[in-house]
Amino acid sequence: xxxxxxxxxxxxxxxxxxxxxxxxxxxxxxxxxxxxxxxxxxxxxxxxxxxxxxxxxxxxxxxxxxxxxxxxxxxxxxxxxxxxxxxxxxxxxxxxxxxxxxxxxxxxxxxxxxxxxxxxxxxxxxxxxxxxxxxxxxxxxxxxxxxxxxxxxxxxxxxxxxxxxxxxxxxxxxxxxxxxxxxxxxxxxxxxxxxxxxxxxxxxxxxxxxxxxxxxxxxxxxxxxxxxxxxxxxxxxxxxxxxxxxxxxxxxxxxxxxxxxxxxxxxxxxxxxxxxxxxxxxxxxxxxxxxxxxxxxxxxxxxxxxxxxxxxxxxxxxxxxxxxxxxxxxxxxxxxxxxxxxxxxxxxxxxxxxxxxxxxxxxxxxxxxxxxxxxxxxxxxxxxxxxxxxxxxxxxxxxxxxxxxxxxxxxxxxxxxxx
Amino acid sequence: xxxxxxxxxxxxxxxxxxxxxxxxxxxxxxxxxxxxxxxxxxxxxxxxxxxxxxxxxxxxxxxxxxxxxxxxxxxxxxxxxxxxxxxxxxxxxxxxxxxxxxxxxxxxxxxxxxxxxxxxxxxxxxxxxxxxxxxxxxxxxxxxxxxxxxxxxxxxxxxxxxxxxxxxxxxxxxxxxxxxxxxxxxxxxxxxxxxxxxxxxxxxxxxxxxxxxxxxxxxxxxxxxxxxxxxxxxxxxxxxxxxxxxxxxxxxxxxxxxxxxxxxxxxxxxxxxxxxxxxxxxxxxxxxxxxxxxxxxxxxxxxxxxxxxxxxxxxxxxxxxxxxxxxxxxxxxxxxxxxxxxxxxxxxxxxxxxxxxxxxxxxxxxxxxxxxxxxxxxxxxxxxxxxxxxxxxxxxxxxxxxxxxxxxxxxxxxxxxxx
Numbered sequence: 001x002x003x004x005x006x007x008x009x010x011x012x013x014x015x016x017x018x019x020x021x022x023x024x025x026x027x028x029x030x031x032x033x034x035x036x037x038x039x040x041x042x043x044x045x046x047x048x049x050x051x052x053x054x055x056x057x058x059x060x061x062x063x064x065x066x067x068x069x070x071x072x073x074x075x076x077x078x079x080x081x082x083x084x085x086x087x088x089x090x091x092x093x094x095x096x097x098x099x100x101x102x103x104x105x106x107x108x109x110x111x112x113x114x115x116x117x118x119x120x121x122x123x124x125x126x127x128x129x130x131x132x133x134x135x136x137x138x139x140x141x142x143x144x145x146x147x148x149x150x151x152x153x154x155x156x157x158x159x160x161x162x163x164x165x166x167x168x169x170x171x172x173x174x175x176x177x178x179x180x181x182x183x184x185x186x187x188x189x190x191x192x193x194x195x196x197x198x199x200x201x202x203x204x205x206x207x208x209x210x211x212x213x214x215x216x217x218x219x220x221x222x223x224x225x226x227x228x229x230x231x232x233x234x235x236x237x238x239x240x241x242x243x244x245x246x247x248x249x250x251x252x253x254x255x256x257x258x259x260x261x262x263x264x265x266x267x268x269x270x271x272x273x274x275x276x277x278x279x280x281x282x283x284x285x286x287x288x289x290x291x292x293x294x295x296x297x298x299x300x301x302x303x304x305x306x307x308x309x310x311x312x313x314x315x316x317x318x319x320x321x322x323x324x325x326x327x328x329x330x331x332x333x334x335x336x337x338x339x340x341x342x343x344x345x346x347x348x349x350x351x352x353x354x355x356x357x358x359x360x361x362x363x364x365x366x367x368x369x370x371x372x373x374x375x376x377x378x379x380x381x382x383x384x385x386x387x388x389x390x391x392x393x394x395x396x397x398x399x400x401x402x403x404x405x406x407x408x409x410x411x412x413x414x415x416x417x418x419x
Numbered sequence: 420x421x422x423x424x425x426x427x428x429x430x431x432x433x434x435x436x437x438x439x440x441x442x443x444x445x446x447x448x449x450x451x452x453x454x455x456x457x458x459x460x461x462x463x464x465x466x467x468x469x470x471x472x473x474x475x476x477x478x479x480x481x482x483x484x485x486x487x488x489x490x491x492x493x494x495x496x497x498x499x500x501x502x503x504x505x506x507x508x509x510x511x512x513x514x515x516x517x518x519x520x521x522x523x524x525x526x527x528x529x530x531x532x533x534x535x536x537x538x539x540x541x542x543x544x545x546x547x548x549x550x551x552x553x554x555x556x557x558x559x560x561x562x563x564x565x566x567x568x569x570x571x572x573x574x575x576x577x578x579x580x581x582x583x584x585x586x587x588x589x590x591x592x593x594x595x596x597x598x599x600x601x602x603x604x605x606x607x608x609x610x611x612x613x614x615x616x617x618x619x620x621x622x623x624x625x626x627x628x629x630x631x632x633x634x635x636x637x638x639x640x641x642x643x644x645x646x647x648x649x650x651x652x653x654x655x656x657x658x659x660x661x662x663x664x665x666x667x668x669x670x671x672x673x674x675x676x677x678x679x680x681x682x683x684x685x686x687x688x689x690x691x692x693x694x695x696x697x698x699x700x701x702x703x704x705x706x707x708x709x710x711x712x713x714x715x716x717x718x719x720x721x722x723x724x725x726x727x728x729x730x731x732x733x734x735x736x737x738x739x740x741x742x743x744x745x746x747x748x749x750x751x752x753x754x755x756x757x758x759x760x761x762x763x764x765x766x767x768x769x770x771x772x773x774x775x776x777x778x779x780x781x782x783x784x785x786x787x788x789x790x791x792x793x794x795x796x797x798x799x800x801x802x803x804x805x806x807x808x809x810x811x812x813x814x815x816x817x818x819x820x821x822x823x824x825x826x827x828x829x830x831x832x833x834x835x836x837x838x
Contacts, residue, residue, distance in 0.1 A: 075765030075773045075789070105761050105773075107790035145758020146791040207745065249744045251759070252766040325668045325744070325825070326626065326833055333834030339564020340670070342524050346494025347671040354494045354524075370494070371526035372565040406744070411827050414745055415752030 012240045015280040016273055022194040023278070025285060030188030032172035033200035034223035036060045036263025040164040040171035041178030044157025046100035046150060052178035053100040054157040056121070056165055057219050059093055060130075063264030066092035067232035068138065069239050071256035077104035078111040079139040080255060082118065086135045090228040092261055093136035095219055096121050096161075097179050098154065099204070101143040104254040113151055114139045120158040128162060140217045140257045142181055142204060176202040179217055182413065187289040191278050197224040197266040199278045203286040207249060207295040207414060216290065218243070218258040220282060222275070223266035230272050234279040235260040242283035245315070246402045248294040249410070250323040258283075291402045296410025299331050300385050306398040307391040313350045314392075314399035320348035321388065321401075328406035334381040338366045345390060356393030362386060369393075431659045434699040435692055441613040442697070444704060449607030451591035452619035453642035455479045455682025459583040459590035460597030463576025465519035465569060466562075471597035472519040473576040475540070475584055476638050478512055479549075482683030485511035486651035487557065488658050490675035496523035497530040498558040499674060501537065505554045509647040511680055512555035514638055515540045515580075516598050517573065518623070520562040523673040532570050533558045539577040547581060559636045559676050561600055561623060595621040598636055601832065606708040610697050616643040616685040618697045622705040626668060626714040626833060635709065637662070637677040639701060641694070642685035649691050653698040654679040661702035664734070665821045667713040668829070669742040677702075710821045715829025718750050719804050725817040726810040732769045733811075733818035739767035740807065740820075747825035753800040757785045764809060775812030781805060788812075 032039050037059060044054040059066075068087045070080050086092070096117060103110050118137040125132040141149070165171055176186035183206045190200040205216025220235070239258055260279065270278075291300055303322045308314035321327055324344040330337040338359055346354060359367040362383075366376035404410075451458050456478055463473040478485075487506045489499050505511070515536060522529050537556040544551040560568070584590060595605035602625045609619040624635025639654070658677055679698065689697075710719055722741045727733035740746055743763040749756040757778055765773060778786040781802075785795035823829075 073762060073765040074771055075761045075776075102758070105758055105786065105789055105791060107788070110790075144756075145761065146786070146795065251743055251745045251762060254758075254762050254765065324670055325829075326670045329830050329833035332830065335834065337563075339521070339524055339673075342494045342564065343492060343670060343673050346492040346673065352493055357494075367524065367565070369526070370524055371529075372524060376565065406830060408827055408830050410744075411748050411751065411825060411830055414748035415754065 012237050015237065015277045017277050017281060019274050019277040020281055024192045025281065026190045027188055029170060029190045029200060030172035030176050030202040031057050031200045031219050031221045032170050033190030034198040034221045034263060036223050036265025037221045038165050038171060039175040040161050041174030042157060042161050042164055044160065045153040046098055052174065053098055054161055055097040055175035055178040056161045057095045057175060057221065058165055059261050059263050060265065061263055063262055064091045064093055065226065065228040065231045065262045066090060066259060067235045068257060068259045069236060071253055073252045073254050075105065075254050077102050077141060077255040078106055078114040079103055079141045080257060081111060082114040083138040083140065083257060086138060089135060090232065091136060092138050093130065093132045094121055094125060095138045095140065095259055096158065097140040097217055098149065099142050099179050099181050101141060101147055101149045102145045102255050103141040103149050104145040106148050110148060113149055116151065117154055117158065120155050124159055124162040128166065138259055142179065142217050142255055145254060172200065172202065179204040182206040182295055184293055187286055189282050189285045191282050193278060195268060197268045197270055198222065199282045201282045201286055203290055205290050206293055216253065216256055218286060220260040220279065222262045223264065224262060224270040224275060225264045225266065225268055226262055226270055226275055230275055231260055231262050233272060234275045237276050238280040238283040241280060242287040245400060246287045246291055247319055247322045248404050287402065291404060294404045295413050296407040297404040298384065298407050299405040301331055301403050301405065302387050302400055303403060304389045304398060304400040305392065306389060307393045307395060308397040309395040311397040311399050314397050316350050317345055317348045318399055318401040320344050322403035325406055331381065331386055332405035332407045336361050336366060336377055336379040336381055338376060341388060341390065342367065352392055353394065358391045358393065360389045431656050434656065434696045436696050436700060438693050438696040439700055443611045444700065445609045446607055448589060448609045448619060449591035449595050449621040450476050450619045450638050450640045451589050452609030453617040453640045453682060455642050455684025456640045457584050457590060458594040459580050460593030461576060461580050461583055463579065464572040465517055471593065472517055473580055474516040474594035474597040475580045476514045476594060476640065477584055478680050478682050479684065480682055482681055483510045483512055484645065484647040484650045484681045485509060485678060486654045487676060487678045488655060490672055492671045492673050494524065494673050496521050496560060496674040497525060497533040498522055498560045499676060500530060501533040502557040502559065502676060505557060508554060509651065510555060511557050512549065512551045513540055513544060514557045514559065514678055515577065516559040516636060517568065518561050518598050518600050520560060520566055520568045521564045521674050522560040522568050523564040525565070525567050529567060532568055535570065536573055536577065539574050543578055543581040547585065557678055561598065561636050561674055564673060591619065591621065598623040601625040601714055602712055604712055606705055608701050608704045610701050612697060614687060616687045616689055617641065618701045620701045620705055622709055624709050625712055635672065635675055637705060639679040639698065641681045642683065643681060643689040643694060644683045644685065644687055645681055645689055645694055649694055650679055650681050652691060653694045656695050657699040657702040660699065661706040664819060665706045665710055666738055666741045667823050706821065710823060713823045714832050715826040716823040717803065717826050718824040720750055720822050720824065721806050721819050722822060723808045723817060723819040724811065725808060726812050726814060727816040728814040730816040730818050733816050735769050736764055736767045737818055737820040739763050741822035744825055750800065750805055751824035751826045755780050755785060755796055755798040755800055757795060760807060760809065761786065771811055772813065777810040777812065779808045
């Protein structure tokens with residue numbers, strides 16, 4: 001079986017972001033920036049500390065087109081198994097999300113809990129006048145693996161949150177707060193296209209962050225008038241080049257889900273290329289926000305591999321460097337220990353020529369043709385952003401992985417998460 | 420290309436260690452425990468701090484049979500390239516080893532330095548009465564990648580160390596000290612067989628420790644009367660089941676080398692099975708010593724995967740768990756966060772059935788058929804040894820990877836190694 005973290009990206013076109021000239025990006029509103037969407041976030045008591053833990057995103061229509069990508073981890077949480085099933089119809093009315101528990105490794109009872117949650121959302125929405133079936137409701141959960149959810153609190157919360165949502169049009173920010181776990185800030189973005197349509201989104205995720213075809217919990221919305229096929233294409237193309245190229249700790253979550261819902265409420269028809277560019281821009285921004293707020297981060301690092309024979313080769317090698325504990329600890333220490341980059345490249349399952357590798361840190365060449373250059377150890381890495389570029393000298397393909405350093409704070413946070 | 424860290428072990432027989440009943444293991448003498456070997460270790464000035472940094476192991480014969488396994492990292496240090504070449508003859512008179520510099524990524528000049536070192540050892544030995552060619556001298560280096568060695572000090576040290584070796588028969592311990600880098604203790608072992616023959620060994624290695632077909636620097640010696648083919652078989656069989664199953668940080672060194680030299684000086688003929696068992700026992704002990712002294716270690720962890728379809732599957736999954744930063748930080752915190760073990764298993768590139776996985780920590784079941792059992796979070800992991808056993812429920816094959824936790828000390832040590 002193929003490494004599930006490696007995806008074939010050769011057929012994914014590079015988005016033409018020039019199509020967005022004049023458009024405006026904001027970090028407010030998020031999923032409720034596009035017309036036709038409502039959202040809410042409340043504290044339902046799922047988290048012991050009383051913080052917000054339940055979010056709802058509701059599509060008023062007229063369209064209900066939707067697509068999703070999910071974790072490739074073979075151990076999938078109950079809400080992932082449920083949402084994979086309902087998304088087959090390519091149509092969603094709502095997404096219910098909870099933090100405070102992943103509902104993963106919870107057996108058939110955990111799946112029944114997810115089903116019951118979708119049923120409760122559907123019946124509550126129906127009683128408020130929007131006829132909804134449970135198969136129109138996606139479910140996402142995040143938090144500790146292996147614990148059942150407190151279903152009394154979840155179900156009471158569902159009634160409350162539908163009521164809450166009815167009160168206003170701009171609950172996007174509340175929803176973004178309610179899906180946070182170890183995140184320190186909510187992550188939202190909205191793209192307002194000059195043509196009069198919008199794409200919005202929110203995300204959570206700070207650890208167990210090595211998305212595989214999908215990532216973390218992300219809900220994207222648009223009011224563009226587009227087909228379900230177009231929604232699906234735009235989502236897959238965007239995630240392959242954004243979330244799939246973020247790798248904080250090499251650990252692939254059991255709950256990763258990215259959803260894109262379109263309401264068509266702007267009544268503006270948008271081409272595939274325009275939608276691709278806009279969804280990519282929104283995903284790229286959210287991926288950057290996730291990297292900025294990653295667990296224990298002190299350095300935001302971009303590992304770029306150029307001169308590869310194929311884009312997949314470049315990705316595999318960039319990921320090998322991004323996951324190397326010795327590279328990550330050296331960069332935490334602002335130490336230009338480039339030999340560790342070479343060792344990580346040489347250990348990757350891609351054939352390379354050691355004598356052709358050229359590496360630079362923050363634009364300064366530190367190794368040429370596999371051999372160190374004078375002054376290599378004097379490069380200043382004290383800032384909070386580091387760019388590592390490795391050229392293989394084998395071809396013209398390239399790829400970038402975004403990662404972070406391995407710090408004391410990462411160890412501290414993750415040695416005391418469940419207890 | 421296949422993951423270079425994954426080796427086909429299906430054909431490696433399990434050694435019959437019952438053949439060693441009555442034999443005695445010690446942690447003294449090391450490479451000079453077998454008859455026919457001399458060794459020495461000195462401070463040649465390669466390390467700035469004045470600690471011992473040059474070691475020599477000399478085979479007096481009558482036999483000169485030798486074998487070696489090397490790192491599978493594609494970026495190979497100059498001494499690895501040299502030793503790979505000379506070992507083709509399956510005959511070695513001596514091994515010269517230095518700490519204080521890896522001589523990796525040093526270009527053609529670095530290779531010339533290795534060649535010159537072998538030449539100097541050969542000519543000095545010849546002038547002392549043992550006619551030796553440079554192709555009979557293996558070279559090993561360890562330390563920072565990317566710096567040339569101070570060849571004036573290396574060559575002066577070679578003259579001194581040959582002289583030093585002439586003075587006594589038991590320089591094994593001095594040699595073991597001279598190859599240390601971040602190691603805190605020297606690693607030596609000797610097996611004294613009841614049949615009157617011996618196997619000895621020494622090792623260094625504390626970080627960048629994820630051996631691939633070979634590991635770190637290890638020199639093994641025996642005075643058994645065995646063929647070069649037998650030496651080669653015994654070494655490959657032993658390393659596949661010992662050093663290859665040690666994985667401290669997933670980082671594969673550019674310099675890993677394991678050598679086995681036989682002098683035949685005991686004049687005792689030994690069967691392949693006996694040699695296999697003895698070399699395995701010595702390698703197994705040294706691998707345990709490496710684990711005990713790994714960088715930043717506070718917990719010695721064994722990850723065992725049982726119930727796999729094949730031994731390779733078991734190894735790949737055990738390695739996936741052993742390399743997972745979230746598993747390693749949780750265990751550092753004595754936190755039985757078993758969901759992270761499940762997530763790491765599900766992320767491995769081997770097909771599994773999540774609903775059949777059973778996991779125990781220190782003998783206490785914490786997850787059965789993919790679902791947590793009551794009391795799972797109460798397991799006591801406060802001791803300094805942790806056993807994780809995951810049964811896949813798919814077959815009868817199993818494998819164990821030895822690893823360590825991810826601690827503050829690991830981050831501290833590795834964020835300030837080169838600077």
